[in-house]
Amino acid sequence: MNRREDLAAEQAALLRALLAGGEVPPGFVPDRVAGEVRALRNKRRKVVAYLAPELADRLGDRFAELFDAYAIVHPREVGTGARDDLAAFADWLVERGHLPRARRWSLGRSPGWSPLRGRRSR
Incomplete structure (x- = not known):
């Protein structure tokens, strides 16, 4: 190899x-890599919570624990994309009985949906 x-x-x-x-590859400090892994997972979790706050609210204190188990x-x-990640997480929750299969958690795909308002704009 070159x-x-x-x-x-x-x-x-x-x-x-x-x-x-x-x-962790040679030359990297395992504790630092572990810290970055946690930071990236936290960021990913926050994006999902931002896209579907009602999902995070519904899961309450279990949201972080369940999302981390899924993300690992x-x-x-x-x-x-993040919405695909959200949909896959919701499907994972349904498969494990943490959510009923009542709806598809894929917000932001309908025309007029605003991520700032979380609903259709006028």
Whole structure:
């Protein structure tokens, strides 16, 4: 391998550690990588809570714990958006009996929906 390929392999290993539960690559401090993993998971959780505050409210104190359990096993897929992540999390909750299958939690796709208002704009 040349230097460019080596660097690409090192970057891929770091991304696996940060996003998919992979081992921390040599040369990185495991505690610091773990801190970044927590920060990225927190950010992902906050985005889902922002997109579906009623889901976060419904789960209450269990929201963070349940989302983290989901996120550890389901890293974000390449090419998926936050609303896809929200829908997959809601499906995961339904499959485990934490939510009834009453609705699809995929906000923001209807025409006129505003993320600032959370409802259709006039």
